[in-house]
Amino acid sequence: MITVNGVTKIFGAGTSEVRAVDNVDLEVQPGEFIIILGRSGSGKSTLLGMLAGLIRPTDGIIRIKGLDINTLNDNQIAELRSQEIGFVFQFSGLIPTVTSLENVLIPTLFCPNGPGNRETALGLLKQVGVADRADAYPGTLSSGEMKRVAIARALINKPSILIADEPTGDLDIATESEIMALFRQLNSEGITIIMVTHNPDLIPCATRTYRMTQGRMAREPDSPLCQTLPGTRKEHKDQT
Amino acid sequence: MSRKMHVITLIIAGLKNRPGRNLATIFCFAFIAANIFSAQYFMAGAAGNAEKGISRMGADSIVVPAQYEVFIKGNQMGPATANGIIRVEPSNFRVSNDIMDKIRKVPGISDMSPQLFVVTQAIPELSLSPVNIYGIDPETDFTIRPWLHRPLEKTLGPNEVIVGSDIAGEPSSQISVSCQLYTIAGKLDPTQSPVDHSIFLRMDDAYALAAAEASLSPSFSPIGKGVVSAVLVKAGPEADPDMISARIQQPFPSSYIRVIGRNFALEPVSQEVSGLPNLLNMISGVVVLASLPLIALIAAMVAHERQREIGLLRAMGAKRKTIFSLVMAESLVLAAIGGIAGIGACLFTFSLLNTQALLNGALQITFVTPQLARISQMASLALLVVIAIGSISSLWPAYQSSRMSPYDAIRSDR
DSSP states (O other): OEEEEEEEEEEEOOOEEEEEEEEEEEEEEOOEEEEEEEOOOHHHHHHHHHHTTTSSSEEEEEEHHHHEEGGOOOOHHHHHHHHEEEEEEESSSOOOSSSEEEHHHGGGGOOTTSSOOOOHHHHHHHHTOOGGGTTOGGGOOOOOHHEEEEHHHHHHTOSSEEEETTTTSOOOOOOOOOHHHHHHHHTTTTOEEEESSSOOOGGGGGGGEEEETEEEEEEOOOOOGGTSSOOOOHHHHHHO | OSSSSHHHHHHHHHHHSSSHHHHHHEEEEHHHHHHHHHHHHHHHHHHHHHHHHHHTTSSSEEEEHHHHHHHHHHHOTTTHHHHHHTOOOOOOOEEEEEEEEEEEHTTTTEEEEEEEEEEEEEOOOTTTSSSSEEEEOOOOOSSSGGBBSOOOOOOOTTEOOOOOOOOOOOOOOOOOOOOEEEEEEEBOOOOOSSGGEEEEHHHHHHHHHHHHHHOTTTTTTTTTEEEEEEEEEEETTTSSSHHHHHHHHHTTTTEEEEEEEEHHHHHHHHHHHHHHHHHHHHHHHHHHHHHHHHHHHHHHHHHHHHHHHHHHHHHOOHHHHHHHHHHHHHHHHHHHHHHHHHHHHHHHHHHTTHHHHHHHHHHHHHOOOHHHHHHHHHHHHHHHHHHHHHHHHHHHHHHEEEEEEHHHHHHHTT
């Protein structure tokens, strides 16, 4: 589903050059739940940005469903994002002046032939547990509710890949658990998830875990808990 | 609500996002629209005045008794002399209307109409200023009729008068002059001239009034039938007015009549009238030019503040052209709202103020309220201009927003 070969991202030049991602390889199969750990500045968000086509790599190849995104122009990448990739940010990123339901519907503007519509949006809000807040404005939602609405928004066009950049970074433990349970549920429904976090406690949710340090990525040992948590998919662990 | 979201929801959401800034932008657009619209409005009013003025003063030549020119020049020098003639300064010099038969034979004349000054009277119940009374030929008049506030329903009849704007009384009411009762058939718009406190009646009524006046006042010089104070002549569209003036003068000795040409009579006034629209146009131009960078700056600031939102939209799959269109659309909506608000505020203010009196007093011009169709045209023009300003000033911010790296935009204010 996603193939990353020797991807490098360098910011700046000369003495101010920063190698944010350094020669990373990754192969993600459909339905996997990949967690990438790392401290701030380790390059994990940059890697996610490249996987989502938001940043062009300096070197290397990224293929999504067989398409080399380096060969696509901006419009083609935007189209790919709108159809295949859902993005959840650390901050909720909701537009404050429209309701939860309208926030969820925004991506449908960019994917007019996609499956997303009002009924789908209401169904997603129900699925993430905030159906009763469909008409509420983001300012009246709790952090957890906002995050759930943001997840519903990421799923409106039925993407096959969900990319999450520290989605539980600013949440309390109880809400974090609820969100992770939701991610596991989505993963069990077949959505491929690639998530960045600095919290090693979330490792048990993943089918595979990587750690990034100074732009380089290394596989982490599997957690024995992975197989016991509902929603994790042992078959992918076996494949890798 | 449709099954999918409509883009207008996102535009409105963007507008609601920064209400203070957007209100300031709307205010700017409203100010520009109000300026353009009011300038157009005043210009149209002034142009209406100019049109009337030119019609009123539309005589290319004025034929007067030779003594009249000496009288005017002897009393007022320079431009005031011209104004004196245009304003139909009363004089007691008269000439036989036989001259009209000869004048009529001059080729190229399209209109010709006599005027007779009868008397100046103090009539406090009609005007605080002394009232001038003139005789005109309603059938041929082309100088007084254009000043009428409302056109006459029929030709001026016996014992009917047209009164200047300062004369008390409304159409259909009666006034008394030298013990004679007259019905007001029409009232003139303000002219800022002695015409405002003048009364115009038919020639035969004028002769009758002169006879009555002579019987009442021994000092009044009798006016015999068949005399006129001036003959106003208008050249045809193809004719050369100077040539016509010369031809009119030709059969008459210069000691009998004098032909005063259009240039001599009209230039000072027409320059005065045409100067105002130029000034208003210049002010509008300065406002429009000054507003462009201001609006562009506001648009750039708004776009900068919304970097993260724009990055989010890009991350959700928005194409560059979509972002460009969104920023442009928001600016156009603000421009349209501001434009409509500015024009509405102008119309409301104009309806509250007595625009005519204000302008007549302040600018010393006669303001003619434009017609509804003309007002609609001016409003459309003002709206188009502010929308154009909104478009032009938002082009660069919209382009920059659309070129922004979505990743950098999302992380811009973390």
